[in-house]
Amino acid sequence: MKLAAKTLLLALCCASSLAWATTATAVTAASTSASTPAGKPTAKASAQVFWSAFRQAVAQGDDAALQSMVKLPLLVRGEMDDDPVQRVGRARLKHMLHEVLDQPIFSSEGGATVKRSLREVITRTEQLPARAWMTPTSFRVEQLEFQWSRGQWKLTRAYLSPA
Numbered sequence: 001m002k003l004a005a006k007t008l009l010l011a012l013c014c015a016s017s018l019a020w021a022t023t024a025t026a027v028t029a030a031s032t033s034a035s036t037p038a039g040k041p042t043a044k045a046s047a048q049v050f051w052s053a054f055r056q057a058v059a060q061g062d063d064a065a066l067q068s069m070v071k072l073p074l075l076v077r078g079e080m081d082d083d084p085v086q087r088v089g090r091a092r093l094k095h096m097l098h099e100v101l102d103q104p105i106f107s108s109e110g111g112a113t114v115k116r117s118l119r120e121v122i123t124r125t126e127q128l129p130a131r132a133w134m135t136p137t138s139f140r141v142e143q144l145e146f147q148w149s150r151g152q153w154k155l156t157r158a159y160l161s162p163a
Contacts, residue, residue: 043137043148050146050153051128058101059123063094071147071154076100079159100158105142118143 050069057065073087076096088096101119108114116124121142132139137148145157 043153044133047139047146047148047153048128051141052126054155055122055125058119063097066097067093069153069155070097071149071156074155075157076160077157079161096158100143100160103143103161 053065054069056062057069067090070093072093073089074093074096075085076088077083077085086096101122102117104115105118105121106113106115107121122144125141128139128141132141134140134145139146143159143161144155146153147156
């Protein structure tokens with residue numbers, strides 16, 4: 001009888017733990033599976049996991065998930081070297097992310113110039129391209145720069161084209 005009660009208690013504890021799993025913990029767990037032998041996640045190994053979660057948040061318009069993937073303050077500037085840098089805090093973050101994601105990106109496809117929003121470019125980019133890597137702990141996709149710090153990936157800088 002005591003063994004049955006302990007088994008039931010263990011099952012209830014496990015079920016309640018599973019109930020409050022979130023996207024963030026799923027990303028952390030998945031990136032930890034891409035780890036060194038010591039169990040610490042590696043930057044390159046976990047980047048694709050992070051990118052997939054970032055893409056999903058962009059595609060679904062999940063502002064809360066996106067904001068959790070940003071290192072504050074987010075540094076935003078224009079495309080020119082002498083453009084001033086804006087430090088975007090929590091109060092302006094949601095608005096700025098929408099502005100950055102809605103800006104047009106121009107590319108060449110089959111000899112034609114194609115205009116898409118950054119949001120669409122991100123959702124179409126399933127795999128991080130090799131050219132995205134700036135250093136072993138940073139990558140850039142179009143107008144967004146990401147850094148590996150303290151065992152996790154974060155969006156740290158964005159470039160905003162003039163309207």
